[in-house]
Amino acid sequence: MKVEANLLQAVSYFALSISKGASPLALCRDLLIFLAFFLLVSQGVQRLVPWPGGSEIESKFRHFEEHKDEYDLVFFGSSITYRSFIPNLLQDELSRSGIDIRSFNFGGPGMRSFEQDHLIRRTLDTAPERLSIAVVELRDWNPSFSEKNAFTKRMVHWHSTRSLGQIISSLRKWPPTKTAPSDTFLYHLRHWLWKMTNFGAGPDIIASALRGTSHSDIEVKMLSQHGYLALEDETGELYLERKREILDDPAEYKRRVTRLTQRQGRSAPTHQFNEDAIRDQVALFSNAGIQAIYVVPPSTKNPPMAQPLLDKGVVENLLTYDHPTRFPRYYAPESHFDFNHLTKEMAQNFTQRFAKDLLPFLLNETGE
Numbered sequence: 001m002k003v004e005a006n007l008l009q010a011v012s013y014f015a016l017s018i019s020k021g022a023s024p025l026a027l028c029r030d031l032l033i034f035l036a037f038f039l040l041v042s043q044g045v046q047r048l049v050p051w052p053g054g055s056e057i058e059s060k061f062r063h064f065e066e067h068k069d070e071y072d073l074v075f076f077g078s079s080i081t082y083r084s085f086i087p088n089l090l091q092d093e094l095s096r097s098g099i100d101i102r103s104f105n106f107g108g109p110g111m112r113s114f115e116q117d118h119l120i121r122r123t124l125d126t127a128p129e130r131l132s133i134a135v136v137e138l139r140d141w142n143p144s145f146s147e148k149n150a151f152t153k154r155m156v157h158w159h160s161t162r163s164l165g166q167i168i169s170s171l172r173k174w175p176p177t178k179t180a181p182s183d184t185f186l187y188h189l190r191h192w193l194w195k196m197t198n199f200g201a202g203p204d205i206i207a208s209a210l211r212g213t214s215h216s217d218i219e220v221k222m223l224s225q226h227g228y229l230a231l232e233d234e235t236g237e238l239y240l241e242r243k244r245e246i247l248d249d250p251a252e253y254k255r256r257v258t259r260l261t262q263r264q265g266r267s268a269p270t271h272q273f274n275e276d277a278i279r280d281q282v283a284l285f286s287n288a289g290i291q292a293i294y295v296v297p298p299s300t301k302n303p304p305m306a307q308p309l310l311d312k313g314v315v316e317n318l319l320t321y322d323h324p325t326r327f328p329r330y331y332a333p334e335s336h337f338d339f340n341h342l343t344k345e346m347a348q349n350f351t352q353r354f355a356k357d358l359l360p361f362l363l364n365e366t367g368e
Helices: 001-021 024-047 056-070 087-095 113-124 154-157 161-173 181-196 201-213 217-224 237-248 250-262 275-287 307-311 344-366
Strands: 075-077 103-105 133-137 291-296 318-320
Touching: 056 103, 056 113, 056 181, 056 217, 075 113, 075 154, 087 103, 087 344, 103 291, 113 133, 113 275, 133 344, 154 181, 161 181, 237 250, 291 344, 307 318, 318 344
Parallel strands: 075 103, 075 133, 133 291, 291 318
Antiparallel strands: none
């Protein structure tokens, strides 16, 4: 990779200087000065790098920056969050209880915990004045990633120094099974180096400045619903294929639901969470005056069992819906668009249910 090659050239330069009789102490001093200056400039440039284009998160982030002081509540999570929580409906349901809450759905396809944490921090960096509630989907903190996504702009974007530290912490608790831990670490280290050097970011910075606030038709539809879009409203062959998942393999869907049902009552493994990272996240929200509510939406994706986090005091507020016996309606085959996402109709039902479950937290927040 070009980034590694450039760094290797720099190391070679200093090694050559030593071989020619230059003082090692002076070279170390010059190297430290160079690195300090480089990192300072790099951090400044990174603030100009836009969220990578071509994804829902990019258009959502641009929209939120422009309307950040209009929202009281924000949802963070994966596509499961994206397709489950309907902000307009939530506002209508809460208004019946005399509570005026405007919310925004920041859920995005393929969102993993590390990227989600980065998004949370970038969102709070915009200093939204009204934001008082954050609903955060609990995902595992598996540090293993697919090579097919290596060095995509989106993958590079979230590899901050903090994220690299979270990766190292997660590797200690959850070592990969298909590759050596050192290989997984190097995978992320290379992404971090790429981000630190801002390699290839110039055109994106310029394009972002020239692009303005234009959105595609599907983005306009999504943003008019404050970040929510049903899978039924998407277009393309990919979404038609996903719709056929349950029809083509009903036995697999049944197996997934059975797996969720059978695990209830068992002791929950804790290695799937990075507790230190979650505690930092909770503290971040608290310091910003924001109440964090962690949630496990209905899905057959076999999410980690989150109750131990509440029992240990890692999180203070938790709502879980990964119980087919408690919420059978959300796990009926006809309630799902595909294996992991609710239909539009069931997302409406779930949002109404969530509004009722959210109400005690909101009343506590207002002191009523």
